[in-house]
Amino acid sequence: MMNTSRPLVVIGGGPAGMGAAIEAARAGLSSTVIDEAPALGGQIYRQPPKDFRVKDTAALGKDFADGERLRAEFNSVSDQVEYLPATSVLGVWPNKHVLWASDTTSGIIEADQIVVATGAYERAVPFPGWTLPGVMTAGGVQTLIKTLRVSPGRRALVAGAGPLTLSVARRLREIGVEVVAVLDASEPWLETLCRESGDSGLHRSILENHEYLRHCGIRVFHNHTIFSAIGKNEVEKASFGPVDPADWRPQWAQEQTTAVDLVCLGFGFIPNSELTQLARCDHRYVHELGGWVPVRAATMRTSVPGVFAVGDGAGITGALASLEEGRIAGITAAESAGFISRAEADLRRAGPFARLASIKAAFSTLGKLTRIRPGVLELMRPETLVCRCEEVSLAEVTAALDEGAGDLQALKLRTRLGMGACQGRNCAPSMGMKMCQVTGRKPEQIGRINPRPPIKPVTFGTLAQMKGIDEVPANDSLDAINTGGSP
Numbered sequence: 001m002m003n004t005s006r007p008l009v010v011i012g013g014g015p016a017g018m019g020a021a022i023e024a025a026r027a028g029l030s031s032t033v034i035d036e037a038p039a040l041g042g043q044i045y046r047q048p049p050k051d052f053r054v055k056d057t058a059a060l061g062k063d064f065a066d067g068e069r070l071r072a073e074f075n076s077v078s079d080q081v082e083y084l085p086a087t088s089v090l091g092v093w094p095n096k097h098v099l100w101a102s103d104t105t106s107g108i109i110e111a112d113q114i115v116v117a118t119g120a121y122e123r124a125v126p127f128p129g130w131t132l133p134g135v136m137t138a139g140g141v142q143t144l145i146k147t148l149r150v151s152p153g154r155r156a157l158v159a160g161a162g163p164l165t166l167s168v169a170r171r172l173r174e175i176g177v178e179v180v181a182v183l184d185a186s187e188p189w190l191e192t193l194c195r196e197s198g199d200s201g202l203h204r205s206i207l208e209n210h211e212y213l214r215h216c217g218i219r220v221f222h223n224h225t226i227f228s229a230i231g232k233n234e235v236e237k238a239s240f241g242p243v244d245p246a247d248w249r250p251q252w253a254q255e256q257t258t259a260v261d262l263v264c265l266g267f268g269f270i271p272n273s274e275l276t277q278l279a280r281c282d283h284r285y286v287h288e289l290g291g292w293v294p295v296r297a298a299t300m301r302t303s304v305p306g307v308f309a310v311g312d313g314a315g316i317t318g319a320l321a322s323l324e325e326g327r328i329a330g331i332t333a334a335e336s337a338g339f340i341s342r343a344e345a346d347l348r349r350a351g352p353f354a355r356l357a358s359i360k361a362a363f364s365t366l367g368k369l370t371r372i373r374p375g376v377l378e379l380m381r382p383e384t385l386v387c388r389c390e391e392v393s394l395a396e397v398t399a400a401l402d403e404g405a406g407d408l409q410a411l412k413l414r415t416r417l418g419m420g421a422c423q424g425r426n427c428a429p430s431m432g433m434k435m436c437q438v439t440g441r442k443p444e445q446i447g448r449i450n451p452r453p454p455i456k457p458v459t460f461g462t463l464a465q466m467k468g469i470d471e472v473p474a475n476d477s478l479d480a481i482n483t484g485g486s487p
Helices: 014-025 057-075 136-147 163-175 190-196 202-215 276-277 318-336 343-372 374-379 394-402 408-415 428-439 460-462 477-482
Strands: 002-011 031-034 081-084 086-093 097-101 106-116 121-122 135-136 156-161 180-184 218-220 225-231 237-242 256-259 262-266 267-272 283-285 291-294 307-309 385-387
Touching: 002 014, 014 031, 014 057, 014 106, 014 318, 057 136, 086 106, 086 276, 106 202, 106 262, 106 318, 135 136, 136 163, 136 262, 156 163, 156 225, 156 237, 163 180, 180 385, 190 202, 202 262, 225 262, 225 374, 267 291, 307 318, 318 343, 374 428, 385 428, 394 408, 394 428, 408 428
Parallel strands: 002 031, 002 106, 031 081, 106 307, 135 262, 156 180, 156 262, 180 218
Antiparallel strands: 086 097, 097 106, 121 267, 180 225, 225 237, 237 256, 283 291
């Protein structure tokens, strides 16, 4: 086992993680960035594989250009940053021990400070046929387009809520896919966003995407959503229709069907807060921010000393806000380590604070307009799978609720929901909302499915490469893997 110490560990190589490492380095604090991806950028600034040669960067869009600028900024301080790509963090503990693994080895880093910048994952909304080949999330579609320039289908229906639906519809059209329509379950929000965005710049790219679709004749239907995906071995058709504006309850009487081979879904994101949960940080439920988020100070400090949480993993606010939060955390970490004074830190934080306030004000408005509503869960039928890993159906969940399951942990024990490889990332948010709908309880009463290390799949072969395992004393961090507790 490789056991080392580092002054600052940044978990995540997206905008938030890069911002933290950049500002820490500028203040003189070196860091180690652990990135699950093979290259910097996160989901939004994802790069093509290194063996690909980019001849026309303009064809890759604004996100690629923004990512290149941020990577150049990162590279300017790379002499003070240790970068570990293709490396997963399997667990974090309150004593700031970080358990990591790559393809060939693993180890523990004892960090003086940690910035958790793990981003978010896409919200799954179960409906009949959602497990068919040809039903993809917006993130999966954009990954194929951004990294491989691969068309995921020929004729697509895009459904969800908010700006992501516009962005992915544009990317599909640009690569040659016929986009039948964009279905946005929320009420029209663009005009309100433009009016309240101010100088944040948040609305500019969204407005460009909207105008692009209008120019191409691609209609956006608000208060509409997907009802079902239909096909024997893959998607052949999709049904859709209007929803109630208040709660997104499907209006079945107006259902219609169209032939497609791709259904692209973008119902928003869930903060990836597993590591801050394992670190024993305090959390609270904020629906507009995507769900459970760590409690933070303005300087991005959590309730655990020396642990910061930034970016979409601490609340869904988008890439622009994530970058500014990362910058604030990096500056504050350098201040805590004694590299800069409080006065100097305040001066350096002033710019990111101002930009962040403008962005968050606009994003708060957007979140209120496009947040998911419980009526969309009525798309499910008793036979609909709600947990793909363990193949748990809605009927099984309903039976468990009838038997008295009162929270997500009890539902997990009765049905195995959330016991698969994803540890409930796909099923827990929708089933937590379903439990609130059925029982009348609040999310705080329904609770969460507790994460357990290792939070990402890891082979026995990789764990077997832990050199020096006999030298690990009793009650070391590795012992906590079995319980999820602190050593």
